[in-house]
Amino acid sequence: MHVVIVGAGEVGTTIAENLAADHDVVVIDIDADRVDSLQYELDVLTIAGDGTVLSTLESANVAKADLFIASTDDDQTNLVACGTAKTLSDVFTIARTRSVEYLRTWERTEAAFGADFVVCTDLLSAETVVRVIGLPAAIDVDPFAGGLVQMAEFEIDPESPVAGQTVAEADRFDSLTFAGLFRNGDMILPTGQTVINPNDRAVVIGSPESVQAFATDIDPETTPGAADEIVIVGGSAIGYQVARLLEQRGFKPRLIERDADRARWLAEQLPKTTVMQHDATDTAFLSREHIDKADVVVSTLDSDEKNLLASVLAKRVGADRVVSIVDSGDYVTLFEEVGIDVVINPRQVTAEEIIKYTYETVAENIAVLENDAAEVVELELSANSELVGVPIAELVPSLDAELVIGAITRNRSFVTPRGDTVLQPGDHVIVFVETSYVNELTGMA
Amino acid sequence: MAFSPVRVGWRASLDLAGQVLVYLAVPLAFPLAIAVYYGESVLPFVATIAVTLTIGSAFRYLSDPDENLGPREAFFAVALIWLLVAVIGSIPFLVVGVGTTAHPVNAMFEAMSGLTTTGATVFGDGDFAAHSRSVLMWRQVIQWLGGLGILILATAVLSELGVGGAQLMETETQTKDVNKLTPKISETAQLIWGLYVGITALAVVVYYGLGVSGLAPNMDLYNAIAHAFTSVATAGFSPEADSMGAFAPIVQWAAIPFMLVGSTSFVLLYLFIYGEPERLLKNQEFHFYIGVFVLSSALISMLLAFDGGISYGLEETVRHAAFNAASILTTTGYASADFALWSPGATYVLFLLMFIGGMVGSTTCSIKSLRWLVALKSFRRLLFTSIHPEAIRPIRISGRPVDENTIRDIYSYLLLSIVIFVLLTIVIVANNERVGAPIGVFDAMGAAASTFLNIGPAFGEAGPYGTYDGFPMSTKIVMIVLMWIGRIEIIPVLVLFTRSFWTS
Structure with a gap:
């Protein structure tokens, strides 16, 4: 496979590292020094130049590429790069964005920005x-x-x-x-x-x-319930999304944000979250609000230094479990060493998501279970798929395999599969299936 | 003392007021037609039409087309229009010169009470019989116009002024939604008028239907129109001395939903009819307003049932309780019975209802449900933030956050309303004392709330079957001013009396 990657930051480099062994990889970055050093580190072709400029993409031979990944730190650059690549060929494009807004726009019509897939760092x-x-x-x-x-x-x-x-x-x-x-x-x-x-x-x-x-x-013991105290420190984009997703799952988290305007905005957007406007490193405040009794503290401040301070402080006052976001990959081990329970690096999460995507062919997404005895695969059904048009109650017995249709999404909303549900072209179907049948099944999508 | 130059484009205000006065000739033609039909004197209306056309044209002549109608000019125009229309509305009473309204102050009281959809009357016992049908119809028409006027202020053309609680309506999005249906503001106004006219027409059909079907024999077409006008406008005048009590029980039942609808946000009513019923049904203010109606009706029913001095049957008890609760809550001011004679418990409930009112964006008066709802919610928030001082808790109405400045405005409005109410009560008590006709404090409080909050009937002498004629002239003049101020929600009038409004 011929893969073009725009952006040789942490994300781009991690992806290039993973793909270099089996694929022809071209990495484009605007920083000539960065490109030079990468050339010695990895077995990839590198080009110094602007990934949003047609001539750069032509010299990377995007016209012949199978996969185009825009993974710079700048959302607009990534989206424009994908749009530019699409003018050269119908290459499959993946754009990395931070902003959830761009993801939501793309979800409306998947033709937006010329991106075939958008990976949103913050949401992920x-x-x-x-x-x-x-x-x-x-x-x-x-x-x-x-x-x-x-x-x-x-x-x-x-x-x-x-x-x-x-x-x-x-x-x-x-x-x-x-x-x-x-x-x-x-x-x-x-x-x-x-x-x-x-x-x-x-x-x-x-x-x-x-x-x-x-x-x-x-498992009522270990699974946090609505009564459990979850505290989010820092109302960054990630902090906001964490609170929103927790609300959706029935939790009532607390969120501490220092900036008054941002706190007000968050409080307006998050009706079930108690937003508190204060400095999260004030220990008197933390004990007054019983943060020490919290079951989970999530640190989502906007810099690694602040996250380290807040996490260590939360751990020290006695929070049960501390989860922290760490922006720089270099600090992940440091955080783990000082005793932070879970450390999540957005760049790593993004790179993993994109790499996972490159493994997959027709099946969009795969989870392998129990030493490869079975897999859960996501299929997007095409118009001439063999799976469409028949009720599930008739479809499943007609297939010579052990499989269960677990869920369907249609136009981005959840459809519960029932015996009389008929699959339609465009549906995303999540199937639990024995591994030996996966290839045959994906061929039918 | 040097005068600073006036910085209000008052000529633009005069232009708008002039237009309204010229158009006032159209509704005046309706009682004129009634007069012709019944063979009564047409002079009161011909004279009034002549006056309004003259003054209106004169204003338009004075106006300067180059001046823009900004917020200040609009404030001035609104205050001016409500005052002038009331003045002109009093002319027919003066020309006729019959009964209490032969006196200019009384005539002005009646007209202002009508235009502000208050429904407090100075008519004495014999006056209903003494006046011609056309003059009695004019009282109804002016109330219907007052309702229409406030709807336009509150929902469409001048919604930026915030009169009628427009700035409170789901924090602006409500009006924006209607504007989305029709990009032009005048079209929005037309939708709301259309709805208002439509509901009034429906009320005519229902009332008249009850009349012709024999269920309410005395409900003729004249009465059907007269009561439809003042039900939907939540206004409360009736050509009958016994108000709605003059008709069969079924008419009173039929009037309850029309009063309630008149007091419901017309924007939400519009959306209810045209495909988005959940916007009304899931609106918290609507829940609050209907909840207050149901609870107060139940409470009054109970109090009436336990009242030894009253011997209503079951249907009668529930009907009188529900009807009068709806009448006071929606600020209509009809009566189905003389509630001034009820036991204190029931009358106190009615007195409290005076302060609540219906929904913003309707024809209702008083303080309005939304203001109370926001205030109650922010009291509750205060309890939470006193324990958690760092917590940020937006007040939400129907899920939408309310701006903190709006909450402060609501607090000031509540405070201002209570202060004015107390001052008016003092004026009433002191003035009655002065002329040697002492009045009970509760009766004075009732009359103060009822006029300032534009309800209509009060208790004691000014009860539903009584009259405000007994108050001294000076008290009546104060009431006229306060009905005017109360109807356009205090601020647009008070702001005219500040120096900075005119000069800076």
Whole structure:
């Protein structure tokens, strides 16, 4: 595959590093020195130049490229680069943005900006934070369909209230599908009557809200509930998104923001969040507001130094679990060494998301489960797909494989798959399927 | 003392006022037609039309087309229009020269009470019989015009002035939504007028239908029109001395929804009819307003049921409670019974209802539900922020945050209203004392609230079947001024009396 990457920052370099072994990679950066040093570090072709200029892209041979990744630190540059690349060929373009606004625009018509895929750093980081906070009991969690659908795998503890229940009893959520059970390494496709045994591993697919609620059912001890105290320090774009996603999942977080205007704006946008306008490093304030009793503290301030200070302080006053955003990859280990429980680097999260994308062919998104016994794949159905037009109740038995349709998204909204649901072209279908059948299935999409 | 130059383009204000006075000839033609139909004297209306056309034209002649109508000019124009229309509206009473309204102050009181949709009357016992049908209809027409005028102020043309609580309406987005339907402001106004006329027409049909079907034999077409005008305008005049009590119970039941609708935001009503009913049904102010109506009706029903001096049946108890609660809450001022004779508990509930009022963007008067809702919510916030001083808690109405400046304005408005109400009460008590006709404090408070907040009937002598004629002339003059101030929500009038309005 011929891959062109614009921007040789942390994200671009990480992606180039991962792809260089198996693909022809061209890296474009405006900084000639950076380009020079990269040339010695990695086995890639480098070009010094502006990635939004046609001549630069021509010299990178974008016309022949299979994949075009715009991953500079500047949103507009990335979007313009994708638009420019599209004038040369129908190359698949991926744009990195910070701003959620551009992502929302792109979601309206996916032709916007000439980008075929938009990875939003802030939102992705926030989703990661919320997954870490919300589902500590899950062995594995993966988002699908731009975050509308979640797959989660749980091990059923013998103490769990659902141990010994049937699937029909345990799955009391409309938008949740009980996709599969692993028992002693064997895959079981459950029916309503299947009994959930202790130590089974359960794979569920559904809306993030229903997965969250299910996690509370199976492991009420470790899963935070609405009563748990979650404190977000710093109303940055990521902090705002974390609060918003937590609200969606039924939490009532508290958010501390120093700037008065920003605090007011946040309070207006977040009706279920208690916004407090104060300096989060004031220990008297922290103890007055009982931050020391918090179950989770998330530090999303706008600089690594402040995040370090706030996280260490939160840990010191006695917060149970501290999650921090760290902008610079170099500091990740430092944060971990001083005892911060979870450290999330937006650039790393973004690079991983883009790399994951490059692995995938027709299937948009894949999660591999239980030593490759089964996978959860996301398919976008084409107009001539073999899967469209037949009710699911007839479709699934006609396929010679063990599979469960876990969730469908249609026009960016969640559709619960039922026996009489008919798949349509353009649907995103999230399927739990045995690994040996994945290739055949993706061929049918 | 040197005079600073006047910086208000008063000629532009005169131009607008002049236009309104010229157009006032059109509604005056309606009682004129009634007079012709019943063979009554046409002189009162011919004379009034002549006066309004003359003054209107003179104003337009004085006006300067180059001057722009900015916010100051609009304030001045609004205050001027409400005053002048009331003055001209009093002319028919003076020309006729019958009963109490032969006196200029009384005539002015009646006209101002009409135009401000108050519904307080100085008519004495025999006056309803003494006046011609056309003059009685003029009282109804002027109320309907007053309702229309306030709707235009509150929802469309001059909504920037914030009269009628327009600046409160879902923090501006409400008016913007209607403007989105029609980019031109005059078209927005037409939608609202259309709705107002439509609901009035519906009321005529319903009332007259009850009349012709024999359910309410004395509800003829004349009465149907007369009461439709003052129901939807939440105004309260009636050509009958017994108000709505003159008609069958079914008419009173039918009037309740029309009063309630007249007091509901017309913008939300418009959206309700044209495809977005949830905007009204999920509106918190609407919930609050309807909640107050239901609770107060239930409370009054209970108080009436336990009142030993009253022997209503079940239907009668509920009807009188609901009807009079709706009448006072919506600031209409009809009566189905003489509630001045009820036990103190029930009358106190009615007295409290006077201060609430209906929704912003309607024909209602008084303080309005939205202001109370915002104030109550911000009291509740105060309890929270006193424990968590750093917490930022926007006040939300129907999910939308309310601007902090608006909240401060609402506090000042509430305070100002209460202060003016107390001052008026003192004036009433002191003045009555002076002329040797002492008045009870509760009756004085009722009369003060009822006139300043534009409700209509009060308690005691000024009760629903009584008259304001007994007050001294000087008290009546103060009431006229306060009805005027209260109707256009205090600020546009008070601002005229500040030096900086004129000079800086």
